[in-house]
Amino acid sequence: xxxxxxxxxxxxxxxxxxxxxxxxxxxxxxxxxxxxxxxxxxxxxxxxxxxxxxxxxxxxxxxxxxxxxxxxxxxxxxxxxxxxxxxxxxxxxxxxxxxxxxxxxxxxxxxxxxxxxxxxxxxxxxxxxxxxxxxxxxxxxxxxxxxxxxxxxxxxxxxxxxxxxxxxxxxxxxxxxxxxxxxxxxxxxxxxxxxxxxxxxxxxxxxxxxxxxxxxxxxxxxxxxxxxxxxxxxxxxxxxxxxxxxxxxxxxxxxxxxxxxxxxxxxxxxxxxxxxxxxxxxxxxxxxxxxxxxxxxxxxxxxxxxxxxxxxxxxxxxxxxxxxxxxxxxxxxxxxxxxxxxxxxxxxxxxxxxxxxxxxxxxxxxxxxxxxxxxxxxxxxxx
Numbered sequence: 438x439x440x441x442x443x444x445x446x447x448x449x450x451x452x453x454x455x456x457x458x459x460x461x462x463x464x465x466x467x468x469x470x471x472x473x474x475x476x477x478x479x480x481x482x483x484x485x486x487x488x489x490x491x492x493x494x495x496x497x498x499x500x501x502x503x504x505x506x507x508x509x510x511x512x513x514x515x516x517x518x519x520x521x522x523x524x525x526x527x528x529x530x531x532x533x534x535x536x537x538x539x540x541x542x543x544x545x546x547x548x549x550x551x552x553x554x555x556x557x558x559x560x561x562x563x564x565x566x567x568x569x570x571x572x573x574x575x576x577x578x579x580x581x582x583x584x585x586x587x588x589x590x591x592x593x594x595x596x597x598x599x600x601x602x603x604x605x606x607x608x609x610x611x612x613x614x615x616x617x618x619x620x621x622x623x624x625x626x627x628x629x630x631x632x633x634x635x636x637x638x639x640x641x642x643x644x645x646x647x648x649x650x651x652x653x654x655x656x657x658x659x660x661x662x663x664x665x666x667x668x669x670x671x672x673x674x675x676x677x678x679x680x681x682x683x684x685x686x687x688x689x690x691x692x693x694x695x696x697x698x699x700x701x702x703x704x705x706x707x708x709x710x711x712x713x714x715x716x717x718x719x720x721x722x723x724x725x726x727x728x729x730x731x732x733x734x735x736x737x738x739x740x741x742x743x744x745x746x747x748x749x750x751x752x753x754x755x756x757x758x759x760x761x762x763x764x765x766x767x768x769x770x771x772x773x774x775x776x777x778x779x780x781x782x783x784x785x786x787x788x789x790x791x792x793x794x795x796x797x798x799x800x801x802x803x804x805x806x807x808x809x810x811x812x813x814x815x816x817x818x819x820x
Contacts, residue, residue, distance in 0.1 A: 456542050497517060532558075546592075592609065676714060738795050
């Protein structure tokens, strides 16, 4: 409560907005792969503003922890349905923090729901950023979420709502105040080094996919596409970077198809290992059925990899004929054809050329400027 906020400067921009990021999705030292996009948003904002994070650890237990993570002060508060009084303790923490805050910035839908009762009394200027794909189609999540999906109208409470893609903004517009949703994309940072893509010229392309091994990502289609192109004479390999409930099923299917040594699942790895996997590959593949942005595809392109991705509205913001093959079908044969198309189209296109199609469009400074404009607008509206 005694902390003072002093104006400081960053490349000519006065850091005079005190931003409290309140989120249920945030990485920590043990779970670095959890919502890294939120951390990148926070770090971008922190370059221009004074930022603190309250991370509500849903289902967690133990003490409140205060630490620096990613050069940002973070307070981690456990909140479990088994201890309903824990909400009151969390609410006190949030209430105290809001008294030293110019803008409350919630990230992820559950964060908005949890913060709303406290915010209703304090009425700090409020910005919400949504990433969750489950907002668009509740039936794709669970029957329980269908029942509770009217909670989406909590997004009429914030002064501004931002989405990470134009397609997601359209989906969220009916839940936001005045139907207005602004697009502030995810941060996409270029790698320290581009992919070498050594396997494309000799007919032994190394494919990589990054994401959870869950139904929505459809990793089995990628595995089956690998089997088909190998049956056709292409000495391809596939590495899936991630983990999830489909892992055992994928490993069993790979063994049945005699793909030993040609198919690998890394499990959850740190961000630098994800970057290393991209640099070691030739093509990126992700047959996802729904995305709000698809950071992994954007990062793959930034690394110089052509992307083979389902033709979804959200990815059209950055995946074009210059850097990708967008697959309109939903079969393994369609994605196998996409692999062949990418080889024919991009074998002679340099990684630097592919990377240049994204270049600095999603650099931290660009994203920070967009959030700064949102903050200025909502603060102006608040007088």
